[in-house]
Amino acid sequence: MAYLDVSDVTLTFKGIAALMGVSFTVEQGTIASLIGPNGAGKTSMLNCISGRYIPDGGAAGPCSIKLDGECLLSMPAHKRTELGLSRTFQNIALFKGLSVLDNLMVGRHSRMNYGILSSIMYWGKAVRHEEAHRRRVEDVIDFLNLSPYRHQHAGRLPYGVQKRVELGRALAAEPKLILLDEPMAGMNLEETEDMARYILDISEEWGVTVLLVEHDMGVVMDISDKVVVIDFGQKIAEGSPDEVQANKDVIAAYLGTEEATFTGR
Known part of the structure; x- marks a missing residue:
């Protein structure tokens, strides 16, 4: 059973869809990255997991976000923290x-x-x-x-x-799952490398499962066990870094053409 199980999450704001039926899993003790172009819905997904946003149909409908088998949608944010969920913010x-x-x-x-x-x-x-x-x-x-x-x-x-x-x-x-929203944003190369090392150590030495939102593709591909790609609120790919880099839909979303080559830094 996946440690974090996100299933069919939809989130709208006054009719505008931020997320549309997004599903993915994160295994315990791994580093998973959630990537996509600006405005794709990445931070909205973290907000749904942490309790800042309630997905459409949330607490009143079927559970669509589980942490270690526990349904999160009926829990307020502070209860999710007590369960072992923690996060950082983009700003x-x-x-x-x-x-x-x-x-x-x-x-x-x-x-x-x-x-x-x-x-x-x-x-x-x-x-x-x-x-x-x-x-x-x-x-x-x-x-x-x-x-x-x-x-x-x-x-x-x-x-x-x-x-x-x-x-x-x-x-x-003392989180069991930590959500990191662009932890390297605005950093220079040395600071970015230090932060990447800390994230690896958090996973390997502290045993914390990591879900990372990050725009630095070099870092994402270097440290992630799994990568989930969102574009316009929909998941377009999920797999290992190598699989995602070779995915034509991902290449098109980032570079606008399937013939282009997807690379990191």
Whole structure:
């Protein structure tokens, strides 16, 4: 059984179709990439999975998005996080006035289960849990080489470092599936290569399943186990990087002609 199973997802906005009957699967422990031209519906799909959007017929109709066999459509976004789903955003969405450490601690919120009284008094269970959450965050800081920035305000950091902090906040939630929306956007070559390495390590060392939306075809083809291609809200291809690169529909969608050659960077 697929770890993430997306089946026949349709999403419309006032009659305009963003997604039309899109289906695909992601196996546990793998890196899958969702690609397509601008406006194809990639971020809309991530929003449907994470709970920001409800597909047409969603909670009232048959389940069309499952994570590890659990139907997601009837769950609010915070419940999906508790189930093991986490994400980053195309545009950086950090708390810029907070330190890197505090931003990552926000990612632990869904794992905090002590009561209001313990939080106010800060004793007993609250203290023990806070120490455990802090250890997890420190692991993430070390993993992403964020130690020099630990106590700096996130909004004052270089762009590439902010993207790492956003990734770290998603990792702090201990996800089983992480959705990455253009994590390399706006980065230079060195930053892109570093981010690609982190994503590989997230999958291989941390055992997290990854669904990646990315426009850098060199990165996508290098690190993905599976590639799903969407164009005008419809899936036009799904398979290994080699299979997708050779697909005539994919070549036509990106380059406008079936005779062209599809290449990465």
